[in-house]
Amino acid sequence: MTESVDVRTTTSEWLAAFQAALTARNAGAAAALFADDSYWRDIVAFTWNITTVEGAVGVAGLLRATLDEVDPVGFRLTEEPAEEDGVITAWIAFETRTGRGSGLLRLVGGKAFTLLTTLDELKGHEEPSNGRRPAGVRHGAFRDRVTWAESRAREEAELGYTTQPEVLIVGGGQGGIALGARLRQLGVPALIVERNQRPGDSWRRRYKSLALHDPVWYDHLPYLPFPANWPVFSPKDKIGDWLEMYATVMELNYWTSATCTSAVREGDRWAVVVDRDGEHGGSSGVRGSSPASERVTVRPRQLVLALGASGLPSVPDFPGREKFRGDQHHSSAHPGPDQYKGKRAVVIGSNNSAHDICAALWEVGADVTMVQRSSTHVVRSDTLMDLGLGDLYSERAVAAGVTTFKADTIFASLPFRVLPALQTPVYDAIRERDADYYGRLERAGFDLDFGEDGSGLFVKYLRRGSGYYIDVGASELVASGDVKLASGQVTELTEDEVVLDDGTRLPADLVVYATGYGSMNQLAAGIIGQEMADRVGKVWGLGSGTTKDPGPWEGELRNMWKPTAQDGLWFHGGNLALSRYYSLYLALQLKARMEGIPTPVYGQAEVHHAQ
Amino acid sequence: MTESVDVRTTTSEWLAAFQAALTARNAGAAAALFADDSYWRDIVAFTWNITTVEGAVGVAGLLRATLDEVDPVGFRLTEEPAEEDGVITAWIAFETRTGRGSGLLRLVGGKAFTLLTTLDELKGHEEPSNGRRPAGVRHGAFRDRVTWAESRAREEAELGYTTQPEVLIVGGGQGGIALGARLRQLGVPALIVERNQRPGDSWRRRYKSLALHDPVWYDHLPYLPFPANWPVFSPKDKIGDWLEMYATVMELNYWTSATCTSAVREGDRWAVVVDRDGEHGGSSGVRGSSPASERVTVRPRQLVLALGASGLPSVPDFPGREKFRGDQHHSSAHPGPDQYKGKRAVVIGSNNSAHDICAALWEVGADVTMVQRSSTHVVRSDTLMDLGLGDLYSERAVAAGVTTFKADTIFASLPFRVLPALQTPVYDAIRERDADYYGRLERAGFDLDFGEDGSGLFVKYLRRGSGYYIDVGASELVASGDVKLASGQVTELTEDEVVLDDGTRLPADLVVYATGYGSMNQLAAGIIGQEMADRVGKVWGLGSGTTKDPGPWEGELRNMWKPTAQDGLWFHGGNLALSRYYSLYLALQLKARMEGIPTPVYGQAEVHHAQ
Secondary structure, eight states, X not given: OHHHHHHHHHHHHHHHHHHHHHHTTOHHHHHTTEEEEEEEEEESSSSXXXXXXXXXXXXXXXXXXXXXXXXXXXXXXXXXXXXXXXXXXXXXXXXXXXXXXXXXXXXXXXXXXXXXXXEEEETXXXXXXXXXXXXXXXOSOOTTOOOHHHHHHHHHHHBTTTBOOSEEEEOOSHHHHHHHHHHHHTTOOEEEXXXXXXXXXXXXXXXXXXXXXXXXXXXXXXXXOOOTTSOSSOBHHHHHHHHHHHHHHTTOOEESSEEEEEEEEETTEEEEEEEEOXXXXXXXXXXXXXXXXXXXXXXXXXXXXXXXXXXXXXXXXXXXXXXXXXXXXXGXXXXXXXXXXXOEEEEEOOSHHHHHHHHHHHHTTXXXXXXXXXXXXXXXXXXXXXXXXXXXXXXXXXXXXXXXXXXXXXXXXXXXXXXXXXXXXXXXXXXXXXXXXXXXXXXXXXXXXXXXXXXXXXXXXXXXXXXXXXXXXXXXXXXXXXXXXXXXXXXXXXXXXEEETTSOXXXXXXXXXXXXXOOHHHHHXXXXXXXXXXXXXXXXXXXXXXXXXXXXXXSSOTTBSSOOSSTXXXXXXXXXXXXXXXXXXXXXXXXXXXTXXXXXXXXXXXXXXXX | XXXXXXXXXXXXXXXXXXXXXXXXXXXXXXXXXXXEEEEEEEESSSSSSEEEEEHHHHHHHHHHHHHHHHOOEEEEESSOOEEETTEEEEEEEEEOSSEEXXXXXXXXXXXXXXXXXXXXXXXXXXOOOGGGOOOSSOOSOOTTOOOHHHHHHHHHHHBTXXXXXXXXXXXXXXXXXXXXXXXXXXXXXXXXXOSSSSXXXXXXXXXXXXXXXXXXXXXXXXXXXXXXXXXXXOBHHHHHHHHHHXXXXXXXXXXXXXXXXXXXXXXXXXXXXXXXXXXXXXXXXTOOOOOOSEEEEEOOSEEEEOOOSOXXXXXXXXXXXXXOOSEEEEGGXXXXXXXXXXXXXXXXXXXXXXXXXXXXXXXXXXXXXEEEOSOEEEEEHHHIIIIIITTTSSHHHHHTTOOHHHHHHHHHTSOTXXXXXXXXXXXXXXXXXXHHHHHHHHHTTOOEESOXXXXXXXXXXXXXXXXXXXXXXXXXXXXXXXXXXXXXXXXXXXXXXXXXXXXXXXXXXXXXXOOOXXXXXXXXXXXXXXXXXXXXXXXXXXXXXXXXXXXXXXXXXXXXXXXXXXXXXXXXOOSHHHHHHHHHHHHHHHHHHHTTOOXXXXXXXXXXXXX
C-alpha cells in the first residue's frame, strides 16, 4: 500500500512540476526533470512532427521552440501508475491549444527516462464516434431530401472530376485503407487510387500458400477490430476479403484498376495523372455503371504515397537468364506450386517469401533447392508470438487489459535509440529456448544471424525491412535436407542450371527470384520524378549504420507519417500494426492543414541520403 | 455495506438451496423456493425448448421431467447481486450434463420471482473464439496442403451437390445470416438460399427513404458489432452493405438468386427444390464462374424457414382496382417518390411504411393523403430511444456496462406474461412527455392507440408484428395537415379516385397500398405445403387474446426458434435484435441434434391455430 502511494506521489509530483514549468514557459526547469539519459518522443502533439529529442538539452530545445504556440495544460495521470524494477510507468493525458493528447511516462529515480506525447484529437474536430456518432438519417420532413445512397453515389461520381479531394492516397493496400478510414472520420475528402481490380488484391495476388506471419492481435484495422473468431494467422485471401469489405463499410472513395502515372506540384495543389481502366467497379454497391478507360487529372492539396514494400520486384540481372529454358519469375509473380510437382525448383533467396515458396513446392512434391546468398534472421513463429509479442499482442495481453491502443502506445514509447538494447535480451531468450533448432539449422549449413547487434526481427524490419524469416514450417525442411540448401552467389544461368560462385551447378526446371523489392524511393520516383524523390530523400530506416541503413542516426523512421522536404508530400505504410497506429497521426496532420490550424514543424529531419 | 452483504447472503443462500434440491432430485423442494406468482423461463438449458412455467406447480413439473437427464450443477453468482425496490437481481451460471448455462434470477422476499436459464454452449463443442480461435494456417510442412481459398472454393462448389448440408436456411436476410454465422462457428454445415441477387437486398429493395427505425445499439449482429462510428439509424443501403460483407467475412455458404420452391420430408431428411438463377454470384471472391440456371434438390436434415415479415405483400382486393388509371402498387414495390412530384398520391395504411412513404412523397412536392383504416400506435423515435430502449440499448447503457448480451438477457428474462404490466408505465411516461404532440395528432383526426392494454410498441410487435409507427418525422406532417388525413374503409377505386365508406372521394394519380404483409404461415405453406403448415400452426404471437393474436395464452412466441410439431422444421426471424439473440439458441439445438446429443423436449407447445 505504502509503495503504491509512493509511486503515485512521485508521479503526481513530477507531472505537477512539469506542468508548472510549462505554464511558466520555463523550458530549463522542465528539462531539469529529465534524466541525463532520457528521451522525449513527440508524435504531432508539440512538434507537428514525429521526432525524438534526447536529454535535457533536447527537451529544452523542443520546449523553447514550441511552448508559446502549444500552450500545454492539464498534464495528469489517467490511471494508477505502476512500478517495476525501479521504473515507474504512467499513462498520462494533457491538452494543447489545438487538441487533446495522451502519452506514456517512465520515471527512474524521480526523473523522466522516457516520455511519449501524442496528439489524439483536434478540438472542435473530434471524430463522430460513440456518443458523437452520426444520426444516419435526419428525422423530420425536409423538401428534396437526399438519401445516403444518393449522397454516396454523387460523391463517388464527382470526386476527382467536378470536386477535388483534399488528399489523394496512391496505393490502396492496408496503409491507404487505414488512412482513408481515419480521414473519412475526420471529414477530410480523400480519394484512394489502387492499380488492382479489387481492394485486398495486393494480398490475394501473392503466392497461394501465403498467410500473415503476424498474429491477429497485431493486425487490427482502426475502428473495426477483427471478430473473436478471426484466425490467428489470416490466409491471404481472407485478409483480402476483409480489406475489401472494410473499404466498403468505411465508405472509402476508392478507385480500383487505377494507375497513378505522375504527380506534379502546381501552386498549393498537385496535378496527379491517373489512368482508370474500364474494368474497374465502383467501390460501393450504390454506384452504377463504370466509365470506359480514361485518363483523369486529380488535383488534391495533399499527396500521400502509400505504395507498400512490395512495389517494384527486384530481379538481379544474372548472366545467362535469357538462355534458361525453364520457368523463371520473381516471387511476386509465382503462381503457386501446383504445376511443379516432380520438377526441379531453385529458389534464390532465404527470407520470408523464399522459405514459404520452398515449402509449398516441397509440399506438392517438387525437388527444391534454396540458394542462400547472405545470412538470414530466422525465428520460430510460436516463439516469436510468445516471447516477442506476447506481452503486448496476444490473448494473454487482451486478458490483462492491454488494449490494442495501449499495446501500440507502449511500443511507440520505446525510443528507437534504446530499442535494440531492449530487444536483445528477448532474442537471447529466443536463442536459448530454441537452441536445438538453431543448432540443426546451422548443421544443415544455414547462415543465421540475429541482426548485426543481436537485436532481432523488429529492429531489422525498422532498419531495412528485410533479412528475416518468421518460421511457419520451412526451416525444418531446410534442417532435414528435404529442402536442399546451397550457399553463395549466383554467377550465371545456363539452359537448365543455376551456377554458383563455388562452381556448384543446380539443375533447374524452375527458378524463383525471391530477391525482394526495390525501395519505396524507386516507386516514388516513378510518380513524383527522380529530382523530387532525391530531394525528399531516402524513405524508411533509422540511420543505424547497419547494412542497408546508413548513418547518421535519424532518431525516427525517415520520412514516414510526417512532413517531408516537399510541401504536401507524405509517405504512409508499414505492416498492419504500423499502418493502424500512425494513420491516426498522419490523418490529424492532414486535417489540421485542411482546417488552417497552424502547424509549425519542429525538428524537421535533414535529408542525408537521396535514395 | 451491511445491505449489500445481506443481498449477497440472501442470493447465495437461495442458490445453495436451489442447487441442493436439484442435486437431491427434489423437485418439490426446489419449487418451494419460488414465489406463488413466479416464472421460470428456460431457453434450451433444461427443456431443449423455449418455455416458461409458472408458479411452484410449473417449476415442479419442469424439474420432475428433466432433472435426471439434465443433471444441473454449480448454480452460482457470476457477479455481485443488486437490489432495487425490494427486488434482488442476480447474474448466475450453472452447468448441465451437456453444456454450460447462465441466467438471471430475481428474488422478492427471499423467493424467486423470475428465473431465466439459457444454454450458452455445449461441452466439447465450444465456439472457436478468443483463446480457441483457429490458427488460420497449419504451421509445418505437409504434403498436398489445401489453402483456405481452395478449401472455401471446394466447399462452395460441393455443398448442396455432392455434399449435403446439415441445415438449409430459406431466407438470407438478417435472420438467416445471423443463424448462418452461429452455425458456422459451431461447425454445422449450413446453406442459405436467398431469392435476391445480393445479401442485403431485402433491405436495399425497399422504398428509398427507409432507414432502420431501431438504433444501432439494438441492431448488432453476432460476433462482429458495428463500429463506434456507425450511425444511430442505418440507412437501408448501408445496412444492406453491412449484411453483404458480413456474409462474406463470416464465410457463409450463401446462394443468391435462389428460390426455394418446395420442401418435402423424406425419412430423416428433407428434399428441398431450389431454383438457381444463372445470374447469381458466388458468396465469396474465391468462387469462379457461376453455373447456368438450374434446379437443385438439396437434402438437409434440418430445414429453417427464415422468411421474414415482409414476404408476401398483402393487397386488399378493392372493387374497381382494375379501372384505376394511375400508378398503383404495394409499398414493397414503391419505387421512391421522385417521379411523383406535383402528383396526387393516396397512401392506404397508417403504419411505418405508410408514414415513411407519405413523408418522402411530401418531401418531393407531391400532394399526399394518408388513409387511416384503423387505430395506430405512434411513438416519437427520440422518446422511444430515451424512455423505451435507453436503459438497455443506448450509449448511456454501454457506458453503464450493459453489454449487448446483458441487455438481451435482461429483456429475455422478463416473462411475456408480465411484460405488458412492465411496459405500460413506460408508455404512460411517453404519453405524458409527448402530450402536446399526441394532442396535435388527435386534433388532426388521427386515431391513436397504445395497444389494447396500453402496453405499447414492443408488446404489439410480439403479439401481431404490426400496428405502429416509430415517428421519424411524418407525424408532424399529419398533425399540420401537410399530409392530409382521411379515415375510414376503402369501398372502391374509380378511374382516378379512391372512394371511402363515408363517401369521401380522394382524387389520385398514385395509390400506394401500405397494407402490410401476409403471415409467415402463408410463406411457409408455399414451401412445405398447406397441410404441413396447418399442422405446425400459426407462427409468431403470444396468444394474448388481442387483435390478430387469438388466445389461448401460449407463454412464448408461437413456433419461433424452438421445436415445432414437424420434426426437422424450424422458424427463425424477427428484428435484428431477436435474430441476434435467439440465433444462438436455435443454433445450439441444431448442433446438438447433429452431434447426437439427446434433446428431450419438455413443454412442447400445443397447436391452437392452423394459421
